[in-house]
Amino acid sequence: MTLSSFRNIAERMMQPLVAGAVRVGVTPNAISFVALVMAAGAGVSFGLASEQQLLYLLGAALVITNGILDLLDGGLARELGVESDAGDMFDHVFDRYADIFVIAGLATSIAEYALGFAAITGVLMTSYLGTQAEAVGLDRVYGGLLGRADRLALVTIVAIAAAFIEQKLYGLPIVGWLLVVFAVVGHLTALQRFYYAMRALR
Template identity: 60%
Template sequence: MTLDKFRSVADRALGPFVGAARTVGLSPNGVSVIAFLLAVAAGIVYGVAAADPFRYLVGAVLVFLNGWLDLVDGALAREMNVASSGGDLLDHVLDRYADIVIIVGLAAGIGRWALGIAAVTGVLMTSYLGTQAQAVGLDRVYGGLLGRADRLALVGITTGVAAFVTLPLGPFSLVGWLLVVFAVVGHLTAAQRFYYSMQALN
């Protein structure tokens, strides 16, 4: 269920945004930083959403903007022919911090810290296994049940709905169930990537 395989499709829609970034003089690294700041803003909004569920809708918009700019920075680097290992490193580091701050914000907003810890470790292990494959000589692994594009889409959609659905669904709220999915499916995705990498190395 990964959306990462549709990156080439998304790239074709990025032209106007890449052009706009060039017009205002943004570098790919600058776009990456802006995307990260949007994620931080989303995490803060989610952290205080209990006081006003409408804030979940604001957070959803910020998350979608973060995801879109995360595509723009790479496309801009290719367009300007300035793609580099340093830019790739910066992008991945900021993406991981963005993942952390968004999930911590979601957990803080509903006071479910244990779920937040389980979710964030699942997400980080998924990302780690994707890049560790590259470190041992394989291609970077994007596959599995839940990639970053999938996570951002789920966060945006779920929190957008949570702005209007405030009643608990069994033991958890809608956002609580989202953290459960990240905790369970995140670790399963990491296991999938580990299995794929071990098979490729043998």
């Protein structure tokens, strides 16, 4: 994958929502905050899914909402001409907390905390290397093996499946294997971004 290559298409599809947000008068930061609340709600829903499996569906819906709002805040900022470094910082900090909430919830749902830690660090390092490239004068890196759009898509698909599938494969449920992917592929993506950034800096 990487769904990040379709980012421009997704942003064009968001134009009706952007226009609606302009009419309502909502601000990009307000949308970012609501997106974070959706992610926190997804994390709680996933965490409680060990008791009620169908809560994975609610978590999946909240993850989708978070992803839509994440696109909307950037599109609205551009439409209003209020893009700024402060707004970019605000958005990225909230995105990282959103990642933490969602992955922590998934790990809690199957009581695999060490695996959850490995997944969270993989995701955070992926995101860090993407923005660190920009900090040293390169273009911000969105590509790699597993970007944020890919993660949101995978979480949504796996959460929907987990609502109905209880079987384990080699001792792990489907959510556990998703965390394995985030841990392994996340760190590989971070290393991939590091490699390309270092090569560009030479």
